[in-house]
Amino acid sequence: MKPILQNLVEMTGHRDHLRLEVSVLSTLQQLNSTTEVRALEVFTDGGTTHVRPRTWLQNGELVSTDSEAASDPHREPLHNYPALCQCIEKREIRATASVQKSRYTLWLPVWMHDKVSTCLEITQSRPFSAHKLDVIQGIFHVYQNYQSLLDYSERDALTGLLNRKTFDEQFSRHPTASLARRVSPAAAGVPDGDEASCGEPAVEQWLAVVDVDHFKQVNDRFGHLYGDEVLILIANILRSSFRSHDRIFRFGGEEFVVLLRSTNLATAHKVFNRFRLAVQEYHFPQVGQVTVSMGFVSTSRGSPVEILGQADQALYHAKENGRNQVCFYDDLVASGHLAAKVANDSVELF
Numbered sequence: 001m002k003p004i005l006q007n008l009v010e011m012t013g014h015r016d017h018l019r020l021e022v023s024v025l026s027t028l029q030q031l032n033s034t035t036e037v038r039a040l041e042v043f044t045d046g047g048t049t050h051v052r053p054r055t056w057l058q059n060g061e062l063v064s065t066d067s068e069a070a071s072d073p074h075r076e077p078l079h080n081y082p083a084l085c086q087c088i089e090k091r092e093i094r095a096t097a098s099v100q101k102s103r104y105t106l107w108l109p110v111w112m113h114d115k116v117s118t119c120l121e122i123t124q125s126r127p128f129s130a131h132k133l134d135v136i137q138g139i140f141h142v143y144q145n146y147q148s149l150l151d152y153s154e155r156d157a158l159t160g161l162l163n164r165k166t167f168d169e170q171f172s173r174h175p176t177a178s179l180a181r182r183v184s185p186a187a188a189g190v191p192d193g194d195e196a197s198c199g200e201p202a203v204e205q206w207l208a209v210v211d212v213d214h215f216k217q218v219n220d221r222f223g224h225l226y227g228d229e230v231l232i233l234i235a236n237i238l239r240s241s242f243r244s245h246d247r248i249f250r251f252g253g254e255e256f257v258v259l260l261r262s263t264n265l266a267t268a269h270k271v272f273n274r275f276r277l278a279v280q281e282y283h284f285p286q287v288g289q290v291t292v293s294m295g296f297v298s299t300s301r302g303s304p305v306e307i308l309g310q311a312d313q314a315l316y317h318a319k320e321n322g323r324n325q326v327c328f329y330d331d332l333v334a335s336g337h338l339a340a341k342v343a344n345d346s347v348e349l350f
């Protein structure tokens with residue numbers, strides 16, 4: 001029992017979801033008879049629910065992928081896993097199946113905000129004993145409770161979006177550090193051709209700052225409760241406008257930040273504009289029409305402070321030139337509307 005307790009102590013010492021995932025898999029892997037452990041990501045793409053391995057054991061070491069789920073060549077439709085599929089549909093706490101002869105697999109879906117986005121998978125060569133199931137269930141409960149606590153501390157109470165503290169931690173860490181070794185699709189055994197066809201190396205990240213136009217007037221005319229409702233509804237539009245792999249933060253007040261994974265500038269521009277239009281077309285109860293202004297920039301150049309500063313400059317340009325528009329920093333610099341900011345490495349905001 002002592003190693004398990006030690007592992008639980010180690011597990012709950014992490015403040016990062018992926019590190020916690022690696023840690024729980026490491027604990028489960030050390031249980032007698034376990035031959036394989038994986039964490040599967042459960043996600044919806046094109047109306048179909050898929051799973052893909054996010055963390056798994058490779059040559060005795062736990063590795064995680066940082067590739068985008070939707071373009072992961074290892075993704076499979078959830079219905080390829082009938083026992084897991086049924087377990088999620090019936091909201092059962094676990095499912096076991098003999099996948100092949102002498103290969104018994106146990107799935108433990110992680111429920112968060114009324115949906116499953118992660119599932120732990122444990123495989124061994126003989127059926128799971130009642131005792132082992134109890135031990136696994138106990139470890140899993142500690143893991144799930146701790147995940148919820150972690151999630152709660154990362155979110156803004158009003159909108160449920162990630163909060164400013166989380167942005168500072170995640171964006172300044174850029175790229176996300178991890179206990180597990182991150183692997184490329186090639187290292188995970190994907191043939192070269194497949195890697196080329198999914199275009200993995202081209203993934204670029206974009207940062208947009210979103211600010212609600214004339215929000216003070218909403219508060220002044222309708223009161224703070226209606227103001228709060230507008231913020232909640234805008235958060236909902238943000239959630240439905242971007243993919244699960246993108247990250248959305250409430251930065252403070254009526255300002256939001258989106259970190260968008262996109263393959264190119266044209267897509268980023270299109271997606272940000274689609275969100276702006278969705279807000280413009282939404283009828284906010286009592287308040288009517290609300291619009292947003294946005295400034296965005298690629299995150300591939302400069303320090304986090306510079307990137308955020310550039311997106312802010314583009315946002316202010318949008319505000320000063322009519323609002324309800326999306327401005328791209330590089331376009332404004334190229335057209336002479338903005339002077340490129342000189343990097344000041346001595347400024348340390350994060």
Ligand SMILES: Nc1nc2c(ncn2[C@@H]2O[C@H](COP(=O)(O)OP(=O)(O)OP(=O)(O)O)[C@@H](O)[C@H]2O)c(=O)[nH]1
Nearest residue numbers: 211212213214215216217219224227228253254319
């Ligand atoms: N209801 C509500 N209001 C908030 C919250 N946080 C900040 N605000 C209000 O948001 C308003 C922001 O006003 P300004 O910064 O002047 O900006 P604006 O009126 O949106 O004008 P522009 O940005 O120039 O279009 C202030 O009145 C704040 O009190 C909140 O959580 N709830």
